[in-house]
Amino acid sequence: MEWEGPPKQGLYDPQNEHEACGVGFVVAIDGKRSHKIVRDAEVLAKRMEHRGACACDNDTGDGAGVLTAIPHQFYCAQLRDSHQIDLPPFGRYATGIFFLDKLHHQDIEAKFLVLAESLGLKVLCWRTVPTKNSSIGQVARNSEPYMRQVFVTGDIEDETQLSRQIFVLRKRASHELVVPGARFYICSLSLRTIVYKGLLTSNQLWEYFKDLSNPAITTYMALVHTRFSTNTFPSWERAHPLRVLAHNGEINTLRGNVNLMKAREGVMKSDIFGDDLKKLYPVVEPNLSDSGSADCVLEFLAQAGGRSLPEAVMTMVPEAWQNDHTMHPDKRDYYQWASSAMEPWDGPALVSFTDGRYIGAILDRNGLRPSRFYVTSENILVMASEVGVYDVEPEKVVLKSRLKPGRMLLVDTVQKRMIQDVELKMEIARSRPHSEWLRDKITMEDIYKSLSPAENGSTVSNGESRPISGLSDKRLGLFGYTIESIHMLLLPMIQNKKEALGSMGNDAPLACLSRFQPLPYEYFKQLFAQVTNPPIDPFREKIVMSLLCPIGPAPNILQPGAEFVHRLFLPQPVLSLPDLDALKRTSYRGWKTQVLDCTYEASSGASGLVAALNAVCAAAESAARACCQLLVLSDRAAGPKRVPVSSLLALGAVHHHLIETRQRMKVGLIVETAEAREVHHMCVLLGYGADAICPYLAFELAFALRNDNILDPNLTDDDIYSAYQKAIETGLAKVMAKMGISTLQSYKSAQIFEAVGLSEEVIDKCFKGTQSRIGGVNFEILSNETLDRHAMTYGDCVDSLVLRNPGNYHWRAGGEKHVNDPTSIANLQEAALGNSKSAYDRFRESTLESVRACTLRGQLELVRLDEPIPISEVEPASEIVKRFATGAMSFGSISLEAHTTLAIAMNRIGGKSNTGEGGENADRYLNQDPDYSKRSAIKQVASGRFGVTASYLAHADDLQIKMAQGAKPGEGGELPGYKVTADIARTRCSVPGVGLISPPPHHDIYSIEDLAELIYDLKCANPKARISVKLVSEVGVGVVASGVAKGKAEHIVISGHDGGTGASSWTGIKSAGLPWELGVAETHQVLVLNDLRSRVVVQADGQIRTGFDVMVAALLGADEFGFSTAPLIALGCTMMRKCHLNTCPVGIATQDPVLRKKFAGKPEHVVNYLFMLAEEIRQHMAEVGVRRFQDLIGRTDLLKVRENNDNPKARLLNLSLILKNALHMRPGVNIIGGSKAQDFQLEKRLDNQLIEQCSGILDGTQAHADIKMKITNEDRAFTSTLSYRIAMEYGDDGLPDGKTVNISLTGSAGQSFCAFLSKGITVTLEGDANDYVGKGLSGGTVVIYPPRESPFESHLNVIVGNVCLYGATSGRAYFRGIASERFCVRNSGCTAVVEGVGDHACEYMTAGAALVLGLTGRNFAAGMSGGIAYVYDIDGSFKGKCNPEMVELLPLELEDDLKYVQKLLEEFVEYTGSLIAVELLKTWPEPAKKFVKVFPYEYQRALKQMALKQPAAQKGDTNGHQNGVLDIEETVKDVEFEKKNLEKILDKTRGFMKYGRETALYRSAESRLRDWEEIYAGGAVRRSVRVQAARCMDCGVPFCQSAHGCPLGNLIPKWNDLIYRADWAQALAQLLQTNNFPEFTGRVCPAPCEGACVLAISEPAVTIKNIECAIIDHAFEAGWLKPEVPSHRNGHTVAVVGSGPAGLACAHQLNKAGYTVTVFERNDRAGGLLQYGIPTMKLSKEVVARRIKLMQAEGIVFKCNVDVGKDISANELASEYDALVLCLGATWPRDLPLKGRQLNGIHYAMEFLETWQKKQAGSTHPHMKDNPELNAKDKDVLIIGGGDTGCDCIATSLRQGAKTITTFEILPEPKKTRGLDNPWPQWPRVFRVDYGHEEVKVKFGNDPRRFSTLTKEFLDDGEGNVCGVLAVEVEWSRGAGGRWDMREVAGSQREYRADLVLLAMGFLGPERYVANQLDLPLDARSNIETLKSDIYKTNAKNVFAAGDCRRGQSLVVWAISEGRQAARSVDIFLSGRSSLPGPGGVIHEN
DSSP, rough: OOTTTOOOOOOOOOGOOOOEEEEEEEEETTTBBBSSSHHHHHOOOOOTTGGGGOOOSSSSSEEEEEEEEEEOOOHHHHHHHHHHHOOOOOSEEEEEEEEEETTHHHHHHHHHHHHHHTTTTTEEEEEEOOOOTSSSSSHHTOOOOOOEEEEEESSSSOHHHHHHHHHHHHHHHHHHHHHHSSOOOEEESSSSSEEEEESOTTTOOOOOOOOHHTTTBSEEEEEEEEESSSSSOSSTOOOOOOOSSSEEOOOHHHHHHHHHHHHHTTTTTOTTGGGGGGGGOSSOOOTTTHHHHHHHHHHHHHHHOOOHHHHHHHHHOOOOOTTTTTSSSHHHHHHHHHTTTTOOOOOEEEEEEOOSEEEEEEEEOOOOOOOEEETTSSEEEEEEEESSSOOOOOOGEEEEEEETTTTTTEEEETEEEEEEEHHHHHHHHHTTTHHHHHHHHHHHHHHHHSTTTTTTTTTSOOOSSSSSSSSTTTTHHHHHHHHIIIIIIIIHHHHHOOOOOESSOOOSSOOTOOOOOGGGGGGGGOOOOOOSSOOOOOOTTTGGGGGGGEEEEOHHHHHHOOOOSSEESSSSOOHHHHHHHHHOOOOGGGOOOOEEEEEEGGGGGHHHHHHHHHHHHHHHHHHTTTTTTTEEOEEEEEESEEOOOOOOHHHHHHHHHHHHHTGGGOOOEEEESSOOOOOOHHHOOOOOOOSEOOOOOHHHHHHHHHHHSSSSOOOOOHHHHHHHHHHHHHHHEEEEEEEHOBBBHHHOOOOOOEESSOOOOHHHHHHHTBBBBTTOHHHHHHHHHHHHHHHHHHHHOTTOOSSSOOSSSSOOTTTTSSSOOHHHHHHHHHHHHHHHHHHHHHHHHHHHHHHHHSSGGGGGGOOOOOSOOOGGGOOOHHGGGGEEEEOOOOOOOOOOHHHHHHHHHHHHHHHHEEEOTTOHHHHHHOOOOGGGGOOSSEEESSSSOOOHHHHHHOOOOOOEEEEEOOTSTTTTTEEEGGGGOOOHHHHHTTTTTOEEEEEOOOHHHHHHHHHHHHHHHHHHOOOTTTEEEEEEEETTTHHHHHHHTTTTTEEEEOOOOOOOOEEEHHEEEHHHHHHHHHHHHHHHHHHTTTOOGOOOOOEEESSSSHHOOOOHHHHHHHHHHEEEHHHHHHOOOOOOOOGGTTOOTSSSSOOOOHHHHOOOOOOHHHHHHHHHHHHHHHHHHHHOOSSSGGGGOOOOEEEEESSSSOOOHHHBOTTTTTTTTTHHHSSSOOOOOOOOOOOOOGGGGGGHHHHHHHHHHTTTSSSEEEEEEEOOOOSSSSTTHHHHHHHHHHHHSOOOOOOOEEEEEEEEEEETTTTOOOOTEEEEOOOEOOOTTTTOOEEEEEEEEEEOOOOOOOHHHHHOSSSSSTOOOEEEEEEEEEOOOOOOOOEEEEEESOOOOOOOTTOOOEEEEEEEOOOOOBBTTTTTTEEEEEETTTTOHHHHOOOOOSEEEEOOOOOOHHHHHHHHHHHHHHHOOOHHHHHHHTTTGGGGGGGEEEEEEEHHHHHHHHTOOOOOOOOOOOOOGGSSSSSOOOOOOOOOGGGGTTTTTOSTTTTHHSOOOOOOOOOEEEETTSSSSOOOOOHHHTTHHHHHHTTOOSSSSSSGGGGTOOTOOOOOHHHHHHHHOHOOOHHHHHHHHSSSSSHHHHHHHHHHHTTOGGGGGGGGOOOOHHHHHHHHHHHHHTTOOOOOSOOOSSSSSSEEOOSSSHHHHHHHHHHHHHOOEEEESSSSSTTTTTTTTSSSSTTTHHHHHHHHHHHTTTEEEEEEEBBTTBBOOHHHHHHSSSSEEOOOOOOOOOOOOTTTTBBBTTEHHHHHHHHHHHHTOOOOOHHHHHHHOOOOOOOOEEEOOHHHHHHHHHHHHHHHSSSSSEEOSOOOOBBSOTTTSSSSSSSOBBBOOOOHHHHHHHHHHHHEEEEEEEEEEEEEEEESBBEEEEEEEEEEEEOGGGOOEEEETTOOOOOESSSSEEEEEOEEEOOOOHHHHHHBOTTTTTSSSOSSSSBOOOOTTTTTETTHHHHOSSHHHHHHHHHHHHHHHHHHHHHHSOOOOOOOGGOOOO
């Protein structure tokens, strides 16, 4: 229907609409009617026009209305004329306006008549409301209703009774007369008031309704409202005022409030209405806005709930009573009593309400809306969002005040008086015996006392369920615990009582794409407040936060009484094990508890889940009907036979089932869960209806870890409970606060989440009402994932030594994919460093693979043409790069070097860099060399955070308002004092060493109209800049964005949830915000639907890496693209995720001067990357056939869902809503972003006159200007543009000395008066002002005093609004009067004097001074780290109102202080004539005794240090360490420890900087070359092993286990950490999880892991190999390695050919899995290469024998001396065994076929080594007799070839007694350091001296190697023996195409003597006879070819290949890895599935 807005379509959902507004009323306190009140209300409404908004046609408002008393005389006269009817007296009839349509109105009016008569009422008549629609907007006219006004009366004498019947009539009509297709809405129906409202602007309202302009209309009150809807589909119906309230604000907890109101219908009863009560349900009518819902409930409570209207309002919007010690106990008791029946409707709000007798207003508990009122001598009260909206002579104003947080203002027109908050609330509080009733409340103490002593604590230890050992408890795996979740989340919660911090964002897969069985919680993303309402700071503003909740049966809210409090009051929701036990067994007051089992039989398979949910729901319902008070949902019964239902699914299903059956309010729901453990888990459970949670497994695990000494063994159980509870409390408070919710009672059941990737069936059953826009996994998948975890836990997991760790936080080999994996990082760095196209292509490829595994965009692909268009026709890269910007990273979170490098790079390409909220020094944006310009084009104003001065704003291209940050939306940040260097302090206008807190943006942005104001302020402060707003993707972000566009923003950034951050709690990083794909698509669609797309440019931001990402973003609707992490990676970032620890090893995210020197990034690296990216985009554009980039935007038809997606979960996603083309939703709309300018109406500014009058000052022709003007509240941001002109001319210094501008004003100033005022300007205002006076003050002076003729005392009256002097950096302010809330927040340098302040004054202040000559509000100086405040404590109450966490309160005694305050008082008198200051000065310094000096601890410390001129200490003694978040890092003081103390205290955080690498790895060369013993210096290594382990940085992306590092994916950081902690047993388990034979790899592996170690970028790498060897040797010595014989054999047999490392590993794994394994070896001893190919001194043969013996004891059969293919046919083996695995090695050596090759004395290296090993071993192999031993004794030995084999030949020859040793290497000598063509983390091709080389040098005095030497021929001694070689030198150079070419150096030929030549040139592949027998094909490199689908399976039926015979000559680690994975392949082939670990030791379902 035309009057309804557009339906839900694409990602647009009308449910997501928000509103904010201007509201006000005028009332005659004595109830006298007059026409003047109507006219005053009109003026008031029109003067708040700028607070409303207009739609795309610019003349349709979002809604305006007025509520007045019924104009009785006027209606009497009208009806007498028109209907010849006489109305009954006022109060005996009701009237109201209906919105109908002409077609159906008669029908509806007739039905209404029938309904009225059935209720004993009579319809007198209907009147058509006279309107005039010529001036209203087109949009409004299209949906204009037919308005009819009804008059109803009844023969009911009692007015209350009549009013009640009228209420029933309206309520029932709203339910019963609604017909589809017919319009029906009742604006109001009341005996006293009438509402006129519509889709109008506040100007149109008065002309549209002709009644309102009739002079005969009179009233004693008028309530007006202008609406600012975020949407442009506001409707006539949604305009305010509503029936009893007009609301400016946002109810954040709406979904929970409405659900619980519905649930209350099950327990409500009424004496008044009896059985008819049900006819009034639902109380909340469907499809209403939040205000409409609140209106319904308020009206219902007042009519049916036995409460007056003011009390009903107090019930719904209580004050913050829980933590307010200044509150009267009676009032606090009343609030606690009332809260037992109803949770607060929480959110920022100014609610005006009236029933015709009372009119009043109340402010939310945090005071997040402006509200000012005047009382005049004519007995009129005017309340409005602003002052200056009502014209009255100053001498008639007797009071100017404001509404304080949580306070109420009320006028009773019957008693004819204004009732102040204190009196009103005390009267209500004492109206019933609430305090007495409260004694009946139940606490846990009562429950404990009620149990008999014998029962108490009897089953708490719960013997059978206590795990014996912590980490090996089976249940951990079943419930999805991982090593990470324990170490990174659980342990820190217990150790530090708070959640751990992480950094660098979230790049892991969404839960709906994860292959690693995520828990259902992971599908939920927390919603957060942005723009439409503010988040709260839960730490600094703790005063408004509370977790106290009543639980259990809820009372009947309609009958106030003692039973309200018969509930259990829990101070927080986490129960300990004894608590839960007591609740299960209690019978206190007759309460009963029922435990519901939430598990099902494992045998019932995937279908068991839904059946189990149904059973639990049915059991819950019957328990509720059977009068149980508490239900416990428990998964305790889970075990080998029973599978747990996820606690979340069980809870959601039960909660919603009980709401539907109206049983929910009868019971409390307690969750006993092993699954929930993290803060996010608790949040989701509470959000979906849990009343309390007992995470028993987390506690039991903690006890076990304490007993294992992993946690402090001195912790008691109670310590663990309280630490964990405290951590959860802090985390919960943070999550609630980011949504702007302050009480847990309102957060519970409010479902403040969006699901990503859950199907409709799951949502409907368990999470009804939750948005899940892309469909996704169903019950079957959820069930299968639980069954998978169950199978992995209780199935035959034979090789699971440690708890599974798929790497959800930090990347790990074989685990979850991450967008930033080592391969992609390495490729990107190589590409950027060398501008390498091939490296970029590899980067593209590896990133695309990760993107497909992790993100929504990866599930899409481009629709390509068969024939691409010529690339030459596509827009050039130089144009495309201009659309790029780097992300908002502050200087402070990253180093100055990194910050400036980004700026230079972006300026070179014409893109934009962003300052971040940390500001930018003026020397970076003034006078820059264009090629090296460090100016950031985008200057961030994170709601006016740091260093925002007039000059900073003036020198920007974009001014960006940061509403939220992707990694932690709704949270602020913090820079601890020791990170605030002098540079940073200067940039941020603060003091070095003083900590800086960035609050969430709730100070100057409470709502959409405040954001619109800030946008306007910034535009005035820099008219040339583009104003940008940064939002984070969440459901409804499109609607918010359209509100922002209506607020006149010109640019909107949509950030994904995955953005990086310097530091945030893991909950914020992982669980809040959504992918940008959803946000960008929704924003584009909703902007187009609103025809606002052309007004704004949209930017996408968040983990954008490649051209494909950019293409998707553009096709979904983005114009520009933000890059943060990728450019940092190009500059050298390795994703360490240590930003929050200040230990970034590459100098990017650190302020440490030592580390900053390691920064090696250059601007060209970023330029290279972005140009290659742009070229990739061009290629994509050519393929899709688009030439201009602009033509890509919004072309969703060029995207399609990816075909053949191999992820079954991904295939269930429905992306059609994302891919909906916005132009189909509203065809013909202009979508070229920014093509239509926003109209700021700057030409109407008062500043224009001002600038004209100052022209002489600006052009230098005049020194002084004196200006007089009048100002009104519509003149906003006065002087900001003048300051801009001055800043452009003179920078931050303002006007030069000797130049001044003095401006004198009278009137009420508009918002942001004197914002960013420059030095040299003094503004004096006689009058008053609104919010944000002096915001960002930049050196100017502001003076405000009341009109001289005002009769009131200034210190009792309010003179300025909220948030004055926010972020002021310098200047002076003198306010004679009281300042409202949030005065001097984040003051960074101005001096202010005022006569009183509201709540939260001086919050986050970092410098400057404030003198307060009067009373303060609560929470003074919260988060104040710098500056000083002096407070005149008149009544001694100040101490109780000050937040003591960061400040010391001192007397005012010091001489300097006394003089300073005296000087301020004198200035104050001079400027304002303050009487208080005059009085104080009369006897000064006597009154100083009543002053308090507020002095921050950090500031005191910083001042002392500055006095001593010492550098800032590492960490101060602030008591900030208790403030919940300060210790962003726990750094250990940097002291040079003596060596002997190292054992006692090792610093792991900075170990890599402090400790050097151990160099003595080998015994000394002199001693070792004399023997054949192992060369390793075991003792030295073991002694220093912990220090060496402390050098490991535990990287977020450990390259040591990547493709460049360890092929086994060894868990290197993990075991390093355990060795550092001296936990050798756990270290061994971690080592053996990935590596079968560490004793081999730890000796012979060349350690590619060390080459790829991140530390190796700039320091010697960690000594990984030695630590590995130490762990395993220690384990053998300690006797820990015993034979582990499999518990059962599966009946399958496998033959393995070859007993080298691959064969042994394969046999070892298959044996574990229960196979009978036989290994065939052609030599006489098993071990292959290990036995005879590696010399004894490198690998002792005892070590090999020890392992073989162990394997034999485990049941593996070794058959030696069997040469398969010769002694026995390979085909026979294949048919005799179920599977045959070939591990033949690569044993076919490369030859050198030169002249003389046939001579004696030329041998293959392996032949030489093998015969010698066999001789040493005393081998009896027949082969020995044919080959006499080869000995180098007394010979000239020449070795051709290098590598390990060459080195082994050198060392062996040396020990045999060679005369000379020479080695030829054909390649040139490597450099000492890496070349440009060999970037980290590739294997470093550098000059190395291995053990053999060192020994030769010691014995012969020279290195044996000759580089660049080519052998030409072997020389004959004449007797057929070799006597030497002929060789030449060669030169290498790069040829065409980058290939290396070699040429011989002329004249360099010479002879070398040699009588033993060893060829060590590697191997060509396996010997072929086995492959030939089996008919196996070989690949191009002569290796055995295997299938693509299974890389270990050959094309023969049951034959597999692994190791060097499959992949070519390689390292021992590769061989072991091959053997392990081939075993898994065989296991799957023979058994259908495998529980053997995959790569990286990770076990996963196949």
